[in-house]
Amino acid sequence: MSNLVSPEWVDSKIRDKNTVIFDCRFSLADPEMGFEVYKKDHIEGAFFADLDQHLSGTITTHGGRHPLPSVNILSQFLSSCGVDSEKIVIAYDDQSGIMAARFWWLMKYAGLNQVYVMQGGYKHYKEKGYAVSSKLPTQKTSEIKLDFNKNMIITRDELVKAVQQKDKLLIDAREPNRFKGIAEPIDPVAGHIPTAINVPWESHFNKPGWWKDKEDLTNLYKDQLVDNKTRVVYCGSGVTACVNAFAMSEAGLELPILYAGSWSDWISYNDHEIETD
Template identity: 35%
Template sequence: MSNLISIREAAALLGKPNVVFADVRFVLGQPDEGRRAYGEGHIPGAVFFDLNADLSGPKEQHGGGHPLPPLDAFARKLGAAGIGEETEVVVYDDQGGSIAARLWWTLKYLGHERVRLLAEGYSGWSDAGHPVTRELPAPVARTFVARVNEALLADVGRVQAAIGREGAVLIDARKPAHYTGEDTSKYAKAGHIPGAINRFWEAGSPGGFFQGAAAQKARFEDIPVDAEIIVYCGAGVTATPNVLALAEAGYPNVKLYVGSWSDWVSYGENPIATGNEETPRQA
């Protein structure tokens, strides 16, 4: 089954039992904007998850800008939002999938397979004339049981071991100027993990419309399908749309480096590269 759902398919699920819509709108640098937008209008019945408050844990010396939340507490939040073992979840944002994909990945990591991302996003939904509301939902609480799938996660040690290793591919999802190190304004150190190639996440959702399998396969066609792929970004958020895109393209072994670049540079001994590395290393 696809990890994407169209607005036509999603509209057919409105009001059905055991379906939860999850609004994950968030604007990086404007932390209150997503919740404000949700209050102004959302898909009927949709619950809201905040990137900082719900999908991330507290920052520490290491772990990056958006570490995973405490899993027990997050499982309780999912249950309170009406998400149980058999619940079908439709996640959406208005940022090309870059935030909603973080919830998609986190649910997958916790063993919940029945989750799809609304390809056209909230604007696509509302522009098509589908209903929106300001009414807050009253979800029926369920029990969410986490079954963590560690195969979906990479930590700094796994990334260090992947550099130059045969069959391993590192993908940097940030914009090219951050990857090459030309833009030094955002991170403590500029550049990328040695050997990583650059696949800017926005290329997978031009105009905010998350593309399907054919388009995603074209983006990654130079990467062997049997490679062990580790994807990272700045803080473990905008890498997730690339993880979803790779899943759509049929890659079975894809991990998210949650700590990402902000974690990598927190270790003074970690190497840094600059410039372009166009070809996936299969040393």
């Protein structure tokens, strides 16, 4: 079954008590932007999920720019939105699916199964004339017990071992110039993790917000996956890598492991080897 749902289908679910919708709009360049545009209008009944506050944990010396949230942070947030294990959960954004994919991955990591991403993004939904509102939804309380699947992530120590033994396929989701070390607009060091290949997150879309179909996503990975190695995805801070994970799942491939700290964690250790092209 597809992880994608149409704007039309989402509009049909806005008053369904068994469905919870999340607005994940966010700008890395302007962290306040997401909530500001959400307050102006959003899909009727949608809750706001902030990348920094709800979908990430506390930044420390190591762990990257967007470490995974704790069980308490995520469970309290989801409970306040009325989410439980029986709810259908839908995420959308206006960042080509980046933030919605992060939300989707976190829900899978937390043990929720009925999680979907809306095709096209909010702009398309609004332009089609579907129900939007500036009214903030009423906070709720639900009983939810999250069960984080540790098999979906790889630790820094495990990754170091994998790089040394070359027994896993590392996939870097960043744009080619960052992967090659030609440019690095965000992190203080340029380059990539040794042995990694580059499958940019943008390559999974026909146009911004519109995911390629299953056949095209399968073809995108068929040449890289011939060795049957366990796949590990990473990016700058563990956000856009979720696009690659989502795409692989949509293609019917086994969900890859996420290096959550990603490049920003890797370079926080002075003894880590770095490659450039």
